[in-house]
Amino acid sequence: MMQMTVKELEYIADSLSNENLLIKQCAVAAAAAGNPAIRQTCSQMIEVHRQHYALLLNMLEQHQQTAPGH
Amino acid sequence: MNVEHTRSQNNLQQYQQNMMRQLHNQTLEQPGQNRQQTEDNRPIPYASSVVQHYNQADSGRSHYQGNQHNSGQHTVQQQQQQQQGMQQHYSQHYSQQYTGQVHAPEDQHRQALMSDADMAGTILADLKRVSREYATAVTEAACPEIRRGFNDLLSSTLQLQGKLYELMRDQHMYSTPSAAARNEISSKLENNRNEAGQTEHYLHQLGLLGGVSHALQPYAVTEANDGRRPGTEGSHQPVYM
Numbered sequence: 001m002m003q004m005t006v007k008e009l010e011y012i013a014d015s016l017s018n019e020n021l022l023i024k025q026c027a028v029a030a031a032a033a034g035n036p037a038i039r040q041t042c043s044q045m046i047e048v049h050r051q052h053y054a055l056l057l058n059m060l061e062q063h064q065q066t067a068p069g070h
Numbered sequence: 071m072n073v074e075h076t077r078s079q080n081n082l083q084q085y086q087q088n089m090m091r092q093l094h095n096q097t098l099e100q101p102g103q104n105r106q107q108t109e110d111n112r113p114i115p116y117a118s119s120v121v122q123h124y125n126q127a128d129s130g131r132s133h134y135q136g137n138q139h140n141s142g143q144h145t146v147q148q149q150q151q152q153q154q155g156m157q158q159h160y161s162q163h164y165s166q167q168y169t170g171q172v173h174a175p176e177d178q179h180r181q182a183l184m185s186d187a188d189m190a191g192t193i194l195a196d197l198k199r200v201s202r203e204y205a206t207a208v209t210e211a212a213c214p215e216i217r218r219g220f221n222d223l224l225s226s227t228l229q230l231q232g233k234l235y236e237l238m239r240d241q242h243m244y245s246t247p248s249a250a251a252r253n254e255i256s257s258k259l260e261n262n263r264n265e266a267g268q269t270e271h272y273l274h275q276l277g278l279l280g281g282v283s284h285a286l287q288p289y290a291v292t293e294a295n296d297g298r299r300p301g302t303e304g305s306h307q308p309v310y311m
Contacts (some may be wrong), residue, residue: 001213001215002213002214002215003213004210004213004293005212005213006212006251007210007212008207008210008212008213008216011203011206011207011210011220012213012216014203015200015203015204015207015220015223018196018199018200018203019105019200021196022196022197022200025189025192025193025196026193028189029186029189029190029193032182032183032184032189033186033189033190034182034186035186035241036236037189037240037241038186038189038237041233041234041237042193042217045193045230045234048226048230052223052226052227055219055222055223056219056223059215059216059219062215063213063216
């Protein structure tokens with residue numbers, strides 16, 4: 001497996017922030033919206049964003065071993 | 071290092087407390103309603119998420135980074151401590167104001183700080199932004215596994231965006247875009263067909279100059295051109311005319 005580049009690491013870090021924020025935004029809408037369709041869709045989206053988050057963390061884990069330094 | 075950390079943390083807390091006070095004054099229009107906790111223990115989503123918002127050293131939040139001296143080295147523990155400290159102060163602030171609770175009917179527990187359309191709209195805008203960022207990440211990934219990962223994330227995010235957009239449209243939360251006029255479409259069509267014709271001409275010219283075979287022609291031989299292939303006769307007329 002190739003080593004992760006600095007740029008790739010930055011993109012993964014930014015994406016983790018994005019997904020984290022989206023999880024919270026969907027949670028807000030799922031809890032506070034009056035419209036039930038909105039509540040349902042947003043609560044489904046929470047799960048998808050959590051999976052995205054896990055995928056991104058996994059990318060970091062995969063490349064941790066081959067990274068230079070300690 | 072310890073002294074500096076304490077000082078920077080105090081500055082941070084001070085800043086956050088000032089911000090929370092300002093926010094408190096801005097957003098609470100109806101005194102007497104306890105927003106700390108509703109009767110059925112439904113959380114106060116918008117308010118509590120705001121607390122966490124101010125506690126994070128996100129890469130995109132340059133507005134606050136001037137006050138976060140250890141932004142590059144936040145440990146999870148530090149963040150949690152800050153959050154707890156912040157939430158304690160926040161709850162104290164509220165309980166001082168709202169000791170006399172009004173037990174409002176069920177609907178009022180969902181007191182909207184933001185409309186459904188706006189909440190959905192912010193998510194939609196974020197999904198759009200995140201899609202663009204994933205697309206950029208795909209193009210800038212060196213490692214094929216990482217590229218594939220971002221590509222999957224892109225597809226998935228686009229799917230979510232599409233779903234939310236359709237939902238908002240069905241719920242009439244989105245102003246319908248106006249239809250393009252037929253004459254506009256026709257003029258674009260004609261202009262671009264002409265452009266394509268000129269480009270084809272250019273390609274055929276290159277083909278002739280380089281001695282490249284006419285296997286390059288993109289159009290099938292049809293009845294319209296009587297089976298004649300371009301370049302084999304004197305004129306350089308494109309195939310489809």
